[in-house]
Amino acid sequence: xxxxxxxxxxxxxxxxxxxxxxxxxxxxxxxxxxxxxxxxxxxxxxxxxxxxxxxxxxxxxxxxxxxxxxxxxxxxxxxxxxxxxxxxxxxxxxxxxxxxxxxxxxxxxxxxxxxxxxxxxxxxxxxxxxxxxxxxxxxxxxxx
Numbered sequence: 854x855x856x857x858x859x860x861x862x863x864x865x866x867x868x869x870x871x872x873x874x875x876x877x878x879x880x881x882x883x884x885x886x887x888x889x890x891x892x893x894x895x896x897x898x899x900x901x902x903x904x905x906x907x908x909x910x911x912x913x914x915x916x917x918x919x920x921x922x923x924x925x926x927x928x929x930x931x932x933x934x935x936x937x938x939x940x941x942x943x944x945x946x947x948x949x950x951x952x953x954x955x956x957x958x959x960x961x962x963x964x965x966x967x968x969x970x971x972x973x974x975x976x977x978x979x980x981x982x983x984x985x986x987x988x989x990x991x992x993x994x995x996x997x
Contacts, residue, residue: 910959923955924983926976930963 925933933953941951955961966982968974970990977994981987989996 924980925955926979 933956937951937953937956938948940953941948944951964983966974966979967988968978968991969988974991978989978991981989981993981995985995
């Protein structure tokens with residue numbers, strides 16, 4: 854089975870990966886030691902570092918033997934942000950600059966998952982949409 858992907862998901866995944874790398878680079882840049890706050894130059898340096906690192910990424914063009922797909926059920930942007938902040942704070946650091954383990958992977962993507970009949974779905978229609986490409990109604994599993 855050959856799958857076709859449009860350009861929009863690839864661009865979105867690339868933009869998300871670059872943002873993740875930017876956040877990682879920003880976390881590594883030292884704060885302005887004299888004032889104890891970040892300056893515009895701090896963030897400029899972080900952006901430049903993230904860009905250099907992103908340019909070093911080269912996609913693996915070989916055929917994959919296996920694929921491991923991590924699906925974070927219920928992990929929207931706000932949930933991931935709250936998790937990142939909490940983990941950092943529990944480690945005694947600034948939570949906003951923290952990065953979760955999966956955010957360090959070279960490629961990340963987001964998907965819109967909503968049911969055919971409501972905005973907030975359960976896992977049955979979202980997984981059905983992921984494996985079949987067809988949205989279903991809430992509470993329905995693999996039936997269009």
